[in-house]
Amino acid sequence: MAKVRVYELAKELGIESKELLAHLKDQGEFVRSASSTIEPPVVRKIRENPPATAQPSGDGAAASGQAAGKPAPRPATPGPKPGARPAPAPSAAPQQTPAARAESRPAPKASGPATDVSVSSERPAATPAAREADRSTPGPRPTSDATPAGPRPGPAQPAAGERPRRGAPTPGPAARPSERGAAEAGQGPRPARPGAKPGPRPGNNPFSSSQGMGRERRGGDRGERPGGAGGGAPRPGNNPFAPSQGMPRPGGTRGTAAGPGGPRPAPRPGGPRPNPGMMPERAAVPRPGERPARPGSGGRGRPGAPGAGGPGGYRGGPAGGPGGAAGRGGGPRGRGGTQGAFGRGGGKVRGRKSKRAKRAEFEQMQAPAIGGVNVPRGNGMTVTVRRGASLTDFADKINVDPAALVTVLFHLGEMATATQSLDEDTFGVLGSELGYDIRVVSPEEEERELLSSFNIDLEAEAESESDEDLEARPPVVTVMGHVDHGKTRLLDAIRRSEVGAGEAGGITQHIGAYQVRTEHEGEERAITFIDTPGHEAFTAMRARGAKVTDIAILVVAADDGVMPQTIEALNHAQAADVPIVVAVNKIDVDGANPAKIRQQLTEYNLVAEEYGGETMFVDVSAKQGTNIDELLDAVLLTADAALDLRANPDKDARGVAIEANLDKGRGAVATVLVQQGTLRVGDAIVTGSSHGRVRAMLDEHGNNVQEATPSRPVQVLGLDTVARAGDTFVVAPDDRTARQIAEKREAADRQAALAKSRKRISLEDLNKALAQGKVETLNLILKGDVSGSVEALEDALLQIDVGEEVDLRIIDRGVGAITMNNINLAVASNAIILGFNVRAEGQNADYADKEGVEIRYYSVIYQAIEDIENALKGMLKPEYEEVETGTAEIREIFRSSKFGNVAGSLVRSGTINRGAKARITRQGVVITEGLEIAGLRRFKDDVTEVREGYECGINLGSFNDVQVDDLITTYEMREIPRS
Numbered sequence: 001m002a003k004v005r006v007y008e009l010a011k012e013l014g015i016e017s018k019e020l021l022a023h024l025k026d027q028g029e030f031v032r033s034a035s036s037t038i039e040p041p042v043v044r045k046i047r048e049n050p051p052a053t054a055q056p057s058g059d060g061a062a063a064s065g066q067a068a069g070k071p072a073p074r075p076a077t078p079g080p081k082p083g084a085r086p087a088p089a090p091s092a093a094p095q096q097t098p099a100a101r102a103e104s105r106p107a108p109k110a111s112g113p114a115t116d117v118s119v120s121s122e123r124p125a126a127t128p129a130a131r132e133a134d135r136s137t138p139g140p141r142p143t144s145d146a147t148p149a150g151p152r153p154g155p156a157q158p159a160a161g162e163r164p165r166r167g168a169p170t171p172g173p174a175a176r177p178s179e180r181g182a183a184e185a186g187q188g189p190r191p192a193r194p195g196a197k198p199g200p201r202p203g204n205n206p207f208s209s210s211q212g213m214g215r216e217r218r219g220g221d222r223g224e225r226p227g228g229a230g231g232g233a234p235r236p237g238n239n240p241f242a243p244s245q246g247m248p249r250p251g252g253t254r255g256t257a258a259g260p261g262g263p264r265p266a267p268r269p270g271g272p273r274p275n276p277g278m279m280p281e282r283a284a285v286p287r288p289g290e291r292p293a294r295p296g297s298g299g300r301g302r303p304g305a306p307g308a309g310g311p312g313g314y315r316g317g318p319a320g321g322p323g324g325a326a327g328r329g330g331g332p333r334g335r336g337g338t339q340g341a342f343g344r345g346g347g348k349v350r351g352r353k354s355k356r357a358k359r360a361e362f363e364q365m366q367a368p369a370i371g372g373v374n375v376p377r378g379n380g381m382t383v384t385v386r387r388g389a390s391l392t393d394f395a396d397k398i399n400v401d402p403a404a405l406v407t408v409l410f411h412l413g414e415m416a417t418a419t420q421s422l423d424e425d426t427f428g429v430l431g432s433e434l435g436y437d438i439r440v441v442s443p444e445e446e447e448r449e450l451l452s453s454f455n456i457d458l459e460a461e462a463e464s465e466s467d468e469d470l471e472a473r474p475p476v477v478t479v480m481g482h483v484d485h486g487k488t489r490l491l492d493a494i495r496r497s498e499v500g501a502g503e504a505g506g507i508t509q510h511i512g513a514y515q516v517r518t519e520h521e522g523e524e525r526a527i528t529f530i531d532t533p534g535h536e537a538f539t540a541m542r543a544r545g546a547k548v549t550d551i552a553i554l555v556v557a558a559d560d561g562v563m564p565q566t567i568e569a570l571n572h573a574q575a576a577d578v579p580i581v582v583a584v585n586k587i588d589v590d591g592a593n594p595a596k597i598r599q600q601l602t603e604y605n606l607v608a609e610e611y612g613g614e615t616m617f618v619d620v621s622a623k624q625g626t627n628i629d630e631l632l633d634a635v636l637l638t639a640d641a642a643l644d645l646r647a648n649p650d651k652d653a654r655g656v657a658i659e660a661n662l663d664k665g666r667g668a669v670a671t672v673l674v675q676q677g678t679l680r681v682g683d684a685i686v687t688g689s690s691h692g693r694v695r696a697m698l699d700e701h702g703n704n705v706q707e708a709t710p711s712r713p714v715q716v717l718g719l720d721t722v723a724r725a726g727d728t729f730v731v732a733p734d735d736r737t738a739r740q741i742a743e744k745r746e747a748a749d750r751q752a753a754l755a756k757s758r759k760r761i762s763l764e765d766l767n768k769a770l771a772q773g774k775v776e777t778l779n780l781i782l783k784g785d786v787s788g789s790v791e792a793l794e795d796a797l798l799q800i801d802v803g804e805e806v807d808l809r810i811i812d813r814g815v816g817a818i819t820m821n822n823i824n825l826a827v828a829s830n831a832i833i834l835g836f837n838v839r840a841e842g843q844n845a846d847y848a849d850k851e852g853v854e855i856r857y858y859s860v861i862y863q864a865i866e867d868i869e870n871a872l873k874g875m876l877k878p879e880y881e882e883v884e885t886g887t888a889e890i891r892e893i894f895r896s897s898k899f900g901n902v903a904g905s906l907v908r909s910g911t912i913n914r915g916a917k918a919r920i921t922r923q924g925v926v927i928t929e930g931l932e933i934a935g936l937r938r939f940k941d942d943v944t945e946v947r948e949g950y951e952c953g954i955n956l957g958s959f960n961d962v963q964v965d966d967l968i969t970t971y972e973m974r975e976i977p978r979s
């Protein structure tokens with residue numbers, strides 16, 4: 001094709017050659033004269049964009065005429081002239097209009113018109129602003145409820161500015177992005193706003209089919225409609241129930257006046273019908289959890305908030321695109337069903353993770369994997385568990401699966417089931433692995449926690465009390481001392497002194513404690529005495545965490561001197577930080593040497609006042625009642641000097657159960673000592689795991705009392721079960737709370753009992769405990785059948801070379817069966833009991849077991865010594881463990897010439913098997929051991945075993961020294977592996 005010359009083109013364009021020449025030169029073309037040739041691309045460019053004065057003519061006119069004329073007749077663009085197409089902001093409009101006009105012609109590719117193109121491409125950037133301006137003007141938006149849904153300028157702008165650029169009328173690639181998705185097309189620069197007449201969107205240019213405006217136009221048109229017709233059109237993102245509606249999907253397109261779908265049936269001849277392929281990628285579909293659009297929110301979304309504003313929302317595009325404008329308020333209308341089919345259902349299917357699930361996921365990501373399970377790290381967090389807690393309890397506290405903890409523990413070398421009670425050490429191992437500081441709470445803390453869960457906060461109560469609330473209360477005194485030094489007699493003497501004071505009726509009842517009044521420095525003062533002498537009761541209560549005693553009277557017989565139990569009692573009192581008053585008793589006895597007692601006790605830090613110390617010593621005779629008043633004076637002086645004994649009587653009572661029993665006529669009876677507050681008849685009370693309403697209260701004289709103030713012991717009637725000595729009591733707000741506290745305590749006790757099934761301390765783990773510094777002293781309690789063997793055992797044990805690290809102490813010894821007191825002392829002192837030919841039987845054995853006290857039985861002294869020695873050296877190798885299989889009580893003895901004596905017995909527990917090993921005990925003392933059940937009969941039949949509750953005849957072979965009431969215990973020896 002021949003090259004066109006300047007004059008030819010000028011002629012074609014209907015302008016003068018020199019004008020064209022000048023224009024070309026302005027454009028930078030290398031032309032000299034009218035006969036110069038012009039390169040075809042330049043020709044095309046000029047034809048497309050002739051100089052301003054050019055009049056369309058010929059071909060070019062046809063082309064340009066089309067370009068210019070097309071937008072105007074567009075029926076769907078009500079109002080706006082093409083020139084107004086950018087719908088610019090008012091100020092921008094005038095300048096932009098001409099350019100826009102020019103732009104409506106075929107866009108030049110050449111650099112010259114590029115300015116215009118750029119202007120035009122910028123122009124839409126103004127459009128959103130205009131739209132926003134329009135949006136803000138109350139327009140013909142029909143649905144007023146959609147108003148709040150109006151596009152927020154803020155979020156819409158940036159994206160809006162972007163979008164039009166992409167959709168600029170520049171043919172070619174620039175237009176394509178718009179074409180890519182109906183989403184963009186639909187929302188783009190088109191002002192589907194009331195008042196914002198649809199501007200000259202690129203889509204108005206029928207020649208820019210490749211601009212992607214077809215769809216934009218669709219969207220725009222749709223938008224216009226609803227925009228004009230208002231927000232009634234449900235914009236996808238507008239419908240909170242249709243998360244995926246934001247898509248300009250076919251449904252929307254076709255939808256009634258619905259949002260983007262407010263359709264122009266034929267947006268552009270040949271324009272593609274919307275199809276699912278136009279939908280944005282699936283991932284862009286807003287999910288339920290992401291949709292920001294609430295009803296009425298108009299689908300404006302934050303830029304980039306998926307689903308915020310219809311299509312625009314997906315890509316962070318101009319929020320409030322067509323959907324944004326059109327869809328507001330319309331969600332529920334239109335074709336909700338269709339929307340649901342595409343959107344909501346899909347959203348549901350994908351589901352949404354709850355915050356909790358997300359958090360758990362996050363935590364799991366942070367969790368260490370031990371043994372293939374993930375458990376969140378504690379990062380030093382303190383977790384408290386109660387005694388006897390299990391992995392399940394701990395798991396509950398840190399919100400993990402108990403099974404995971406079982407696995408973790410297993411990988412740490414400890415085997416435990418999820419519900420098994422664990423000891424402190426095991427929790428320690430687990431805690432340090434997982435980063436938790438697991439604290440096994442003490443009984444006191446546990447009690448505090450329990451009560452505070454019922455809004456009974458004893459600490460806060462105490463803190464809130466001012467000095468004015470507190471009133472002086474009598475001291476509570478316990479009498480302790482060595483056996484036969486006169487404790488009981490002294491308590492009697494004190495009680496009698498009260499009678500002597502003229503109390504009507506005297507103290508006739510033993511209720512576990514009593515109060516006496518005495519004149520002290522001209523003032524009548526009361527003193528409360530715990531009527532159970534000996535440190536056993538004292539330790540029993542301490543073992544339960546109860547602190548009852550304010551002052552201890554240590555009774556020492558002047559004719560006997562300081563004895564082991566004197567020291568023991570003294571140690572207990574000092575350990576409990578209880579001041580001591582020494583009663584040097586039996587001064588009436590010949591040979592009594594009170595001075596010697598004073599001198600002996602100085603070795604134990606009890607220095608008499610007359611020797612410059614702080615301890616008051618009073619010489620008394622319990623038998624003769626000598627110096628009893630002086631003793632009471634000394635108690636009060638010591639109390640006043642060493643203690644601040646005050647309590648608030650004006651609150652609900654709190655205290656301790658001193659004694660309890662089941663009375664045939666009155667039911668469960670408990671003697672309680674009120675420590676704070678005032679206990680009244682009718683109060684709902686809970687002590688330990690028993691509870692009830694105080695039906696009546698009796699004092700030590702048997703008199704009914706209506707109320708008991710601090711330090712007052714009273715017998716309480718009305719509890720449902722027998723409380724235990726040392727159980728604390730509180731008055732609860734109501735019966736129900738009292739019952740619930742009792743139930744919780746019972747459950748806690750059960751758990752604690754399970755945990756205690758692991759021994760407090762045993763010879764087997766002694767060496768480990770010593771190594772860990774848990775114990776520095778091995779406390780032993782010796783019980784034997786005769787005093788000679790006990791002494792021999794004690795002497796032998798004390799001669800064991802125990803080294804520097806450990807102290808071996810024999811804290812109690814005695815003759816006879818192992819009693820509850822022995823066990824309580826072992827509990828309080830973490831001691832091991834050695835039974836030499838004696839045993840703990842029945843409930844005592846059960847109690848020891850429950851409390852985790854180890855009792856070792858021996859019949860040969862050297863075995864006991866060897867065991868202790870080996871335990872201290874860490875070399876104890878126990879091979880066998882004795883397991884009791886049954887007990888039978890002898891009811892009758894039948895003499896048989898053929899078999900010898902046959903013991904007619906009742907099986908008390910377990911089973912008695914023929915051939916089993918047996919021992920005979922008489923009142924807790926072993927009579928003989930190593931026997932065998934040689935014959936076993938039920939009536940006339942020989943049997944191999946007899947179960948609990950059945951009677952039988954037992955023949956012990958050649959052993960005939962059986963008596964009625966003897967206990968036959970059968971046992972077997974089981975090998976136990978050492979850990």
Ligand SMILES: Nc1nc2c(ncn2[C@@H]2O[C@H](COP(=O)(O)OP(=O)(O)OP(=O)(O)O)[C@@H](O)[C@H]2O)c(=O)[nH]1
Pocket residue numbers: 481482483484485486487488489490533534585586587588589620621622623624
């Ligand atoms: N002569 C004399 N005998 C006393 C005195 N006090 C107690 N006794 C006697 O000493 C013996 C033991 O007295 P208890 O009061 O039973 O001694 P205890 O310390 O309570 O003894 P246990 O209950 O076994 O621990 C009794 O026979 C009393 O009569 C005293 O002051 N003078």
